[in-house]
Amino acid sequence: MKRFNVPILLIVLLSTLMGLAWFEVIDLYIQTIILFMGINIITSTSLNLVNGNMGEFSCGHAGFIAVGAYVSSILSVALFTKSKVFGAPLLPPEMAAYGFPLVLICGGIAAAFTGLLVALPSFRTRDDYLAIITIAANYIIISTIINIDTIGGARGFMGMRRVIFAMEECAEIPWMILWVFVFMVLSIIIIRRYMSSTYGKGVEAIRQDEVAAEIMSVNTNRIKLVTFMISSGLAGIAGGLYAHTIGYINPKSFDLLKSTEALVMVYLGGMGSISGSIIAAVVFTLMIELLRPLQIIKWVAIPLLLIIIMQFRPEGIMGHRELSDIFPRLKKFYKFK
Amino acid sequence: MTLLEIKDLTQLFSGICAVSELNLNLEQRELVGLIGPNGAGKTTVFNLVSGFYQPTHGQILFQGRNLARIKPHRISALGIARTFQNIRLWKDMSVLDNILVAQHYQLGYGLGSLFFRTPRYLKRERDIRHRALELLEIFKIDKFAGEKPGNLPYGMQRKVEIVRALSSGPKLLLLDEPAAGLQSTDVTELITLIQWIFDQFDLSIWMIEHQMKVVMSLCSRISVIDFGRLIARGTPAEIQQNPEVIKAYLGDDQL
Amino acid sequence: MLETLLQNLLNALQWGSFYSLIALGYTLVYGVLRLINFAHGDIVMVGAYIAFFISSALLGKYGMPAFLPGWAVLALTIPLTMVLTSLVGVTLERVAYRPLRRKGANRLYVVITALMAGLILENGNLLVLGASRKKFPEMIDKVVYKFGSVYVTNLKIGVILTSILSFVVLHFIITKTKVGMAMRAISYDKFAVPLMGIPIDTVIVFTFVLGSAMAGLAGILFALSYPILDPYMGMSIGWKAFIAAVVGGIGDIRGAFVGGFILGMIEIMVVAFFPSSYRDLIAFSILLLILTIKPTGLFGVPHTTKI
Numbered sequence: 001m002k003r004f005n006v007p008i009l010l011i012v013l014l015s016t017l018m019g020l021a022w023f024e025v026i027d028l029y030i031q032t033i034i035l036f037m038g039i040n041i042i043t044s045t046s047l048n049l050v051n052g053n054m055g056e057f058s059c060g061h062a063g064f065i066a067v068g069a070y071v072s073s074i075l076s077v078a079l080f081t082k083s084k085v086f087g088a089p090l091l092p093p094e095m096a097a098y099g100f101p102l103v104l105i106c107g108g109i110a111a112a113f114t115g116l117l118v119a120l121p122s123f124r125t126r127d128d129y130l131a132i133i134t135i136a137a138n139y140i141i142i143s144t145i146i147n148i149d150t151i152g153g154a155r156g157f158m159g160m161r162r163v164i165f166a167m168e169e170c171a172e173i174p175w176m177i178l179w180v181f182v183f184m185v186l187s188i189i190i191i192r193r194y195m196s197s198t199y200g201k202g203v204e205a206i207r208q209d210e211v212a213a214e215i216m217s218v219n220t221n222r223i224k225l226v227t228f229m230i231s232s233g234l235a236g237i238a239g240g241l242y243a244h245t246i247g248y249i250n251p252k253s254f255d256l257l258k259s260t261e262a263l264v265m266v267y268l269g270g271m272g273s274i275s276g277s278i279i280a281a282v283v284f285t286l287m288i289e290l291l292r293p294l295q296i297i298k299w300v301a302i303p304l305l306l307i308i309i310m311q312f313r314p315e316g317i318m319g320h321r322e323l324s325d326i327f328p329r330l331k332k333f334y335k336f337k
Numbered sequence: 338m339t340l341l342e343i344k345d346l347t348q349l350f351s352g353i354c355a356v357s358e359l360n361l362n363l364e365q366r367e368l369v370g371l372i373g374p375n376g377a378g379k380t381t382v383f384n385l386v387s388g389f390y391q392p393t394h395g396q397i398l399f400q401g402r403n404l405a406r407i408k409p410h411r412i413s414a415l416g417i418a419r420t421f422q423n424i425r426l427w428k429d430m431s432v433l434d435n436i437l438v439a440q441h442y443q444l445g446y447g448l449g450s451l452f453f454r455t456p457r458y459l460k461r462e463r464d465i466r467h468r469a470l471e472l473l474e475i476f477k478i479d480k481f482a483g484e485k486p487g488n489l490p491y492g493m494q495r496k497v498e499i500v501r502a503l504s505s506g507p508k509l510l511l512l513d514e515p516a517a518g519l520q521s522t523d524v525t526e527l528i529t530l531i532q533w534i535f536d537q538f539d540l541s542i543w544m545i546e547h548q549m550k551v552v553m554s555l556c557s558r559i560s561v562i563d564f565g566r567l568i569a570r571g572t573p574a575e576i577q578q579n580p581e582v583i584k585a586y587l588g589d590d591q592l
Numbered sequence: 593m594l595e596t597l598l599q600n601l602l603n604a605l606q607w608g609s610f611y612s613l614i615a616l617g618y619t620l621v622y623g624v625l626r627l628i629n630f631a632h633g634d635i636v637m638v639g640a641y642i643a644f645f646i647s648s649a650l651l652g653k654y655g656m657p658a659f660l661p662g663w664a665v666l667a668l669t670i671p672l673t674m675v676l677t678s679l680v681g682v683t684l685e686r687v688a689y690r691p692l693r694r695k696g697a698n699r700l701y702v703v704i705t706a707l708m709a710g711l712i713l714e715n716g717n718l719l720v721l722g723a724s725r726k727k728f729p730e731m732i733d734k735v736v737y738k739f740g741s742v743y744v745t746n747l748k749i750g751v752i753l754t755s756i757l758s759f760v761v762l763h764f765i766i767t768k769t770k771v772g773m774a775m776r777a778i779s780y781d782k783f784a785v786p787l788m789g790i791p792i793d794t795v796i797v798f799t800f801v802l803g804s805a806m807a808g809l810a811g812i813l814f815a816l817s818y819p820i821l822d823p824y825m826g827m828s829i830g831w832k833a834f835i836a837a838v839v840g841g842i843g844d845i846r847g848a849f850v851g852g853f854i855l856g857m858i859e860i861m862v863v864a865f866f867p868s869s870y871r872d873l874i875a876f877s878i879l880l881l882i883l884t885i886k887p888t889g890l891f892g893v894p895h896t897t898k899i
Contacts, residue, residue: 057700121880125887128628132838133883135831136876143873154869190452197451197458198437198444198465205427205438212425215387217413217442217505226448256831260707267704299715303708307688310705314697320429 014181021174031177033289035245038180039238040281042187044265045274046234049191051263052272052320054227055207056122057131060138061235061262064111066254067141068236069243072107073160074151076100076244081162085150096166100179104240111236112229114141119228123221126210138259145251156250160243180241187234191274194230203227204272264306270316275323280316339401340365340509340541341386346395348381348565355381357565358395363509368535368542370556372549372576374585378565379545380422383511387419388412399509414442418507420498422514422545426486432497433482436469436504443506469504476500492523496530503538510534512544516551528554553577561585595741600864601857606748606817608856609755613810614833615840615848616762617803623779623843624799625693628703631684631710633830635804638713639677639811640728640821641721646672647729662731669731673812674805681804682797684709690793710827717823728819751813758806759849766845771798779843839879841892850890855879 017034020026026034047061078086080096091099117137122130146154167175194200202223205213214220243249265284269276287305291298310316324330341363348356355378363369371379384390386397388409397404404412418439426435444465450458473479478496486494495515502510515531516524528551535542535555546552552559553573561569561576563585569576576582614636621629650665652658660668688709692702735746766772774795778785786792814829815821832855840851855875862874883889 051700057703117880121884121887125883128622128842129838129883129887129889131628132835133880136835136880136883139872139876140880143870143876147867147869147873193452193454198440198462199446199448199451201430201434201438202441204430204434208427208429209425211389212421212427213438214409215389215413215419216439216501217410218438219408219410219441221408260711263704263707267701271698271700296715296719300712300719303711303715307705307708307712310697310701311691314692314695314701316701 010185014178017177017181018174021177031174032245033285035176035180035241037282037285038184039241039245040265040285041184041278042234042238042241043262044269044277044281044284045188045191046231046238047262048266048269048272048274048277049195049203049227049231049234051266052270052277053195053203053207054224055271056126057128058118058134058231059131059256059263060118060134060136060141060259061232062254062256062258063134063138063141064114064232064235065239065242065258065262066145066249066251067114067232068104068107068111068239069249069254070107070145070151070157070239071110071236072103072240073157073243073249075103075106076163077157077159079103080166081159083159083162093166094170096163097170097175100163100167100175100244101182104179104183104237107240108233108237111239112233114236115228115232116225117141118232119225122224122228135256135259138254138256142251142255152250154251156248158248160249161247163244164247176241176245180245183237183241187237188274188278190230190234195274199223207272267316268306268309270318270320272320273316273318273322276316276318276321279318283317338365339363340367340399341543342396342398342401343382343386344396344398346382346385346397347393348378348385348390349393354565356385356392356562359562359565359567361560361567361570363541363543365508365541366539367558368531368556369544370552370559371543371545371562372547372552372559373562373568377562377585379562380513381565382562383419383513383545386412386511387417410441413505413507416506416508417511418502418505418509419511420495420502420513420515422517424486424491424494424498426494426498426501428485428487430485431483432478432486432489433466433469433473435486435497435501436472437465439501439504440465440469472500472504492519492526495519495523495527499530499534503534508540510540510542512542512546514545514547516546516548524548524551527551531555596864598742600860602742602744602748604857604860605752605853606856607860608853609751610810610814610817610829610852611833611836611855612755612849612852613758613806613813614830615837615852616759616845617806617810618834618837619840619842619845619848620762620775620799620803620806622837623845624775624796625689626699626779627689628706628834629803630703630706630830630834631713632803632807633826633828633833634710634713635677635681635684635807635826636811636814636830637717637821637823637826638680639673639804639808640815640825641717641726641811642676642680642808643669643673643812643815644726644728644821646676647731651729651731662733666731670809670812674808677808677811678801678804681800681807685797685800690796710830714823714827721823726821728815728821730819731816747816751817754809754813758809759845762802762806762845765802771795775799835876835879839882839889841889844889844891847889847891854890 021031043061043065047058050056050058077083079091079099080089080093082088118134121133145151151157164175195203202213202218205218206220206223210220265280266277268284269280287302291301294301339362343359343361346356346359359382371382373379381390385392388404388407392405399415399417427438445461446458470479470482473482476496478493478500481489481493486497489497499512499515516527519527531542532555556573558570559573559576560567561582568581568585569579614632618629618632621627647665647669648654650660650668688705689702692705737744766775774790777790778792778795833852836851836855837848839854840847858875858878859871862871866874
């Protein structure tokens with residue numbers, strides 16, 4: 001029976017959330033925070049794959065989030081809504097509800113291919129040299145978007161709200177909660193399946209000893225390529241969800257500060273720990289919201305808090321462990337694959 | 338039949354000649370040694386054979402196939418496995434996982450079946466795991482399967498590394514100073530182990546070793562290199578008598 | 593055409609001087625500790641603000657008597673700023689980095705701490721001083737020299753010469769003095785150095801003193817050239833200087849110096865011939881290309897893995 005525990009739990013959680021939103025028990029503000037939590041979980045777990053498991057130091061995750069956000073926003077606005085830039089909807093707006101996940105996946109695929117920008121140099125270099133390649137990639141992506149005027153350039157791009165409205169024409173349910181939840185669970189499943197396979201263990205081998213990995217028959221270049229692409233692809237999906245949650249995006253919101261947020265979540269959670277990344281994403285999102293009344297003090301308090309946390313736990317909340325390593329009894333309860 | 342053929346192998350490192358016009362042959366089902374003073378270029382030869390370096394000149398033929406420009410992971414798939422002077426196990430992975438990752442050459446599933454957990458994927462993973470456990474059992478280290486290599490005594494780590502190399506089903510096993518850092522009782526055990534592996538598995542073993550006890554009791558033929566050059570080869574008895582070898586090890590003035 | 597090029601070249605040298613000075617600080621700390629000190633750009637900002645307060649005070653603000661001529665104020669401001677800025681750098685190392693190092697934390701946790709420290713410096717500044725931008729006082733009169741149609745200001749010459757001079761001094765310290773040799777020794781082998789009786793912490797503190805002093809100097813020169821200060825001024829220039837340091841070959845001060853000028857050159861030339869919004873795009877693509885061709889940077893030695 002234990003193999004059904006987690007799916008049941010997830011379905012209960014999702015329907016509770018959607019129910020609460022539907023009956024307006026939780027207002028839009030709280031809904032947005034919950035959405036951000038889900039999106040941040042995708043962001044942190046996907047970056048964790050590269051920084052925690054593979055041991056690279058990618059500092060430009062926001063670049064891939066940007067690609068996903070822009071590609072999926074442009075697609076969904078062009079396909080399902082009437083807009084100044086693209087004119088009449090290319091597809092009947094009723095299809096928005098079914099088309100939206102596909103659009104998100106397209107954004108993810110586009111971001112995955114942008115990941116090549118970082119993956120290919122990683123064949124020849126690593127550590128801090130790769131770190132700056134990722135920073136440069138982040139700059140290049142943002143700068144490219146700024147220079148494409150049709151999609152708003154530095155002014156940003158909007159119209160994604162109307163996609164949500166189009167979906168609500170179909171059925172009036174809190175769609176974004178559904179999609180964020182579904183894609184969050186999907187990305188965790190993808191990452192978990194990847195990392196628990198023998199193939200994915202090659203990623204860990206690369207971190208621990210790349211030379212030994214290559215000599216023991218691990219195709220290190222291919223694994224790096226695949227891992228970077230999965231990571232940036234999931235970041236792209238997070239970007240698409242983010243864009244549709246906010247309804248407005250501009251290149252500035254994906255600069256190195258956003259990348260820094262992702263880094264903080266990964267290292268706060270503990271390198272290489274999926275559950276750590278999830279916990280850190282939730283904690284971090286809550287922290288930002290709870291400290292909002294402090295206004296500008298917040299941006300001093302949060303880094304200070306993080307520095308203090310790292311002084312006490314210099315390996316992150318979870319270290320390199322999973323929840324089930326710390327509480328072995330959990331394993332009796334669930335089987336999550 | 339010749340398994341490995343090294344022809345005129347030369348390796349330059351920014352002008353320094355690490356290996357110079359080396360010619361060597363290895364037959365199938367042979368247990369041979371490579372010895373020489375420190376810095377003679379022994380490990381460089383292994384690095385060349387396993388594809389970690391590209392030779393400046395010369396050829397390495399494995400079963401008649403030129404290994405030039407083949408990436409190390411492909412060479413490993415062709416049937417050459419090795420261990421390292423300073424043990425290079427993946428330290429944060431369990432012993433079992435160490436063996437599993439060395440199976441990358443024969444995973445036999447794609448990413449698609451990985452993500453969808455197709456029956457093929459599940460079967461392959463089961464087979465690989467089964468085989469790895471079997472191997473651990475043969476070498477009586479199955480009780481350490483879940484242990485991190487760092488928690489094992491040094492001699493045991495050596496053994497795990499040899500098993501990891503064996504697990505990729507090699508036709509040629511390169512052992513780079515397997516006895517380095519071992520206590521004398523462990524060395525005796527190691528000799529038995531290597532002999533046993535050679536008897537049980539269908540492979541050739543080529544080893545670099547400083548401890549003469551190991552080389553002399555195991556190898557049927559020994560090659561000696563000094564400053565990257567082959568200076569002698571022959572049976573252990575011949576090598577022990579060879580004046581060139583004695584000169585290389587002890588220096589000129591001792592004679 | 594030639595004159596435009598010459599003019600741009602001079603501008604590029606000035607712009608590159610800032611990058612070089614900042615990159616030098618990055619590379620010093622990196623060379624010794626393998627730590628990417630992401631707070632370094634913000635230390636430059638702190639340096640500029642310190643210079644602002646010192647010079648304003650000396651020029652007679654805050655109720656201080658103004659008794660010094662402009663050039664004397666500048667002459668006093670520079671060393672004072674460098675001292676105070678290095679104090680900030682050393683404090684950062686003592687309070688945030690050293691405890692983590694002692695605990696043997698993964699190097700990347702120290703990097704994240706540096707990132708956070710940078711944020712604290714930026715936003716702390718905003719919190720304390722408010723959002724209003726500060727106008728850096730003018731201490732020396734601007735003199736313009738004209739060669740044909742090429743204009744050079746005394747400031748421009750000063751900036752370029754100062755950065756070259758600091759590089760020479762730094763090079764001397766690293767290669768010729770005992771403490772410089774200790775710094776290089778630590779970067780080769782962190783474990784053997786203490787066994788040789790070298791006080792490792794003292795050397796590290798000295799490194800931070802040097803690096804932050806350079807940052808302070810860069811801050812003053814930047815503020816003199818672009819006299820509007822704001823708390824976020826150091827962030828972007830800091831990231832970019834780090835990239836310059838890596839392109840030069842991080843850990844090697846020649847690399848940082850040259851890398852800084854290369855980046856300055858590229859940026860100015862891009863702006864001269866393309867719309868300025870293309871600056872980052874083209875500059876970073878070129879840098880990426882350089883790193884693809886030479887993965888360890890221009891002066892970096894290829895790291896040989898030994899097995």
